Amino acid sequence: MSFLEVCDIHAGYGGADILKGVSLSLREGEIGVIAGPNGAGKSTTLKAVFGLLHVSKGAILLDGNDITNRRPQELVRAGMSFVPQEKNVFPSLTVLENLEMGAFVRRDDYGHMIERIFDFFPPLREKAHQPAGELSGGQRQMVAMGRALMTEPRLLLLDEPTAGLSPKYMSEIFEHVVAVNRSGVTVLMVEQNARQALAIAHRGFILASGRNRHTGTGAELLADPEVARSFLGG
Amino acid sequence: MNEIVFFINKVLVAGLVTGSIYAMGAVGVTLVFAILRFAHFAHGDLMTLGAFIAFALTAAFPHAGAIFGLPTAFVMLPAAMALTALLAIWIDGRFYRPLRERGAKPVVLVMASVGVTLMIQGLLRLFAGTGTRSMFIAERKDIFRIELPFELARRKIVITEPQILVILFAVVAAISLHWFLTRTRTGKAMRAMSDNPDLARLSGIDTQQVVRTTWIIAGSLAAAAGTLLSLDVALKPDMSFNILLPIFAAAIVGGVGQPYGAIAGGFLVGFAEVLSVFNWAILLRPFRPLLDGVVELPTHLAFVPTEYKLTVPFVILVAVLVWRPTGIFRGKVI
Ligand SMILES: Nc1ncnc2c1ncn2[C@@H]1O[C@H](COP(=O)(O)OP(=O)(O)OP(=O)(O)O)[C@@H](O)[C@H]1O
Ligand SMILES: [Mg+2]
Numbered sequence: 001m002s003f004l005e006v007c008d009i010h011a012g013y014g015g016a017d018i019l020k021g022v023s024l025s026l027r028e029g030e031i032g033v034i035a036g037p038n039g040a041g042k043s044t045t046l047k048a049v050f051g052l053l054h055v056s057k058g059a060i061l062l063d064g065n066d067i068t069n070r071r072p073q074e075l076v077r078a079g080m081s082f083v084p085q086e087k088n089v090f091p092s093l094t095v096l097e098n099l100e101m102g103a104f105v106r107r108d109d110y111g112h113m114i115e116r117i118f119d120f121f122p123p124l125r126e127k128a129h130q131p132a133g134e135l136s137g138g139q140r141q142m143v144a145m146g147r148a149l150m151t152e153p154r155l156l157l158l159d160e161p162t163a164g165l166s167p168k169y170m171s172e173i174f175e176h177v178v179a180v181n182r183s184g185v186t187v188l189m190v191e192q193n194a195r196q197a198l199a200i201a202h203r204g205f206i207l208a209s210g211r212n213r214h215t216g217t218g219a220e221l222l223a224d225p226e227v228a229r230s231f232l233g234g
Numbered sequence: 235m236n237e238i239v240f241f242i243n244k245v246l247v248a249g250l251v252t253g254s255i256y257a258m259g260a261v262g263v264t265l266v267f268a269i270l271r272f273a274h275f276a277h278g279d280l281m282t283l284g285a286f287i288a289f290a291l292t293a294a295f296p297h298a299g300a301i302f303g304l305p306t307a308f309v310m311l312p313a314a315m316a317l318t319a320l321l322a323i324w325i326d327g328r329f330y331r332p333l334r335e336r337g338a339k340p341v342v343l344v345m346a347s348v349g350v351t352l353m354i355q356g357l358l359r360l361f362a363g364t365g366t367r368s369m370f371i372a373e374r375k376d377i378f379r380i381e382l383p384f385e386l387a388r389r390k391i392v393i394t395e396p397q398i399l400v401i402l403f404a405v406v407a408a409i410s411l412h413w414f415l416t417r418t419r420t421g422k423a424m425r426a427m428s429d430n431p432d433l434a435r436l437s438g439i440d441t442q443q444v445v446r447t448t449w450i451i452a453g454s455l456a457a458a459a460g461t462l463l464s465l466d467v468a469l470k471p472d473m474s475f476n477i478l479l480p481i482f483a484a485a486i487v488g489g490v491g492q493p494y495g496a497i498a499g500g501f502l503v504g505f506a507e508v509l510s511v512f513n514w515a516i517l518l519r520p521f522r523p524l525l526d527g528v529v530e531l532p533t534h535l536a537f538v539p540t541e542y543k544l545t546v547p548f549v550i551l552v553a554v555l556v557w558r559p560t561g562i563f564r565g566k567v568i
Contacts, residue, residue: 076438090429101426105438
């Protein structure tokens with residue numbers, strides 16, 4: 001049975017629908033990658049799944065429960081975390097405080113989680129008491145992912161975690177995503193660098209103009225000549 | 235020497251007192267802006283309201299202060315702060331929250347707060363009249379005259395009990411605020427929401443709780459500032475008219491949304507005010523023998539006549555908006 005099931009959702013920002021029927025399905029423990037051209041509705045899909053937009057038609061199921069149009073705060077409690085594409089840290093808060101804010105919904109002792117995130121992203125340990133706004137792009141992305149992991153989510157939504165990063169940082173972030181996934185977290189991520197992302201994906205979804213265009217395993221999509229021609233730059 | 239004592243009394247003491255009051259008002263304005271993104275024009279009236287609540291409690295228990303050896307209104311301050319905080323939350327729920335939930339633009343909320351101003355002023359005049367009142371009902375204001383251990387200083391440093399209380403209270407409030415914002419879960423959530431409200435929401439931060447906390451801090455500090463100002467001077471129903479401009483100037487000078495900036499801005503505006511109405515001729519008096527025959531010293535030499543004190547924050551406000559709209563601490567641009 002699938003862990004996340006998005007069935008034919010329609011959603012927008014108040015005006016005309018941007019998503020005109022998007023469907024996704026992920027099993028527990030998988031990495032799903034959403035790719036597609038600019039303005040295809042990739043970010044919009046993640047926002048709709050996370051309850052940041054009103055879904056006017058269709059349904060979203062998490063582990064069999066209907067979570068359509070639930071508030072983000074409830075979804076965090078239900079085991080979801082979201083790292084937005086931009087503005088994904090609190091710039092004037094220190095790295096440590098950013099992580100603490102990720103754990104806002106937790107009332108138990110989460111000290112071990114902070115330690116785990118510092119072990120996972122070693123540069124953050126040194127910068128623990130620096131404002132997150134002063135870090136480099138790659139380190140900010142680590143803070144953003146760390147913040148989202150503080151709740152020990154079962155499903156992590158990532159919107160272009162490698163946007164604007166140098167190739168070195170980019171592969172580092174991909175490695176981190178794989179490592180997070182290996183620790184048991186289901187990941188749904190949007191990626192511009194579709195080739196690299198599909199290489200680590202169990203499932204791939206290529207969207208265009210607010211609809212599914214191609215769906216398959218990562219390997220299938222990489223092997224599909226049409227996908228390669230239209231979406232992966234030959 | 236006497237001149238220096240005069241300077242201490244008229245500038246140092248007066249500046250600290252005025253600055254403390256402005257700082258407490260400006261922190262509220264700046265926090266409301268940081269969290270709710272609108273200029274809360276009814277803030278001055280929240281101060282008046284708090285002062286009237288303290289006055290009513292003082293009238294109800296006029297001898298309570300004697301037990302602690304403090305002015306009764308000061309003893310009543312915690313209760314007045316709590317009640318004003320509750321009223322601020324109620325006002326928000328009644329007038330501002332419905333607008334926010336409908337996605338109103340900030341300027342609509344500003345207008346709503348002007349409406350709240352008029353409403354509070356009307357209600358206060360309806361129930362309390364327009365006269366000036368003393369916060370000291372069954373007691374007298376203690377005045378301390380501190381002698382200086384210098385032979386030349388015949389004048390004494392004069393400071394009243396309310397003035398000491400204002401300064402001490404502001405120091406305690408500033409330290410508590412710092413502790414709250416940097417050490418507590420809700421305080422950090424408040425800074426997070428000021429930084430990035432969307433990310434705060436999707437991190438699972440309880441934004442309603444943050445909004446309530448903001449009104450609790452803003453409302454109780456407003457009540458404290460209003461009550462302490464009335465203790466120092468007198469309780470007037472039109473207090474907000476004179477205080478609104480300086481506290482907004484202080485909040486903007488300090489960088490809107492920056493609580494430490496608002497504190498600095500409060501003292502900056504407070505000292506600017508007392509320095510510009512200070513009679514500098516007094517300080518020049520010792521040099522009179524030297525200047526004799528060169529220039530005639532006027533008896534009064536101030537930058538601004540006392541009646542026009544309100545122009546000082548206005549000029550500061552305009553200057554900041556022209557030269558550094560983000561304020562000293564790089565706040566949000568309105
Ligand atoms: N906040 C918003 N309000 C209104 N329209 C929006 C908003 N955000 C995005 N859109 C519109 O929705 C459409 C899809 O945008 P979306 O951000 O989902 O694209 P994307 O696939 O993530 O593209 P990119 O690769 O550029 O991130 C675009 O036409 C965009 O103009
Ligand atoms: Mg996007």
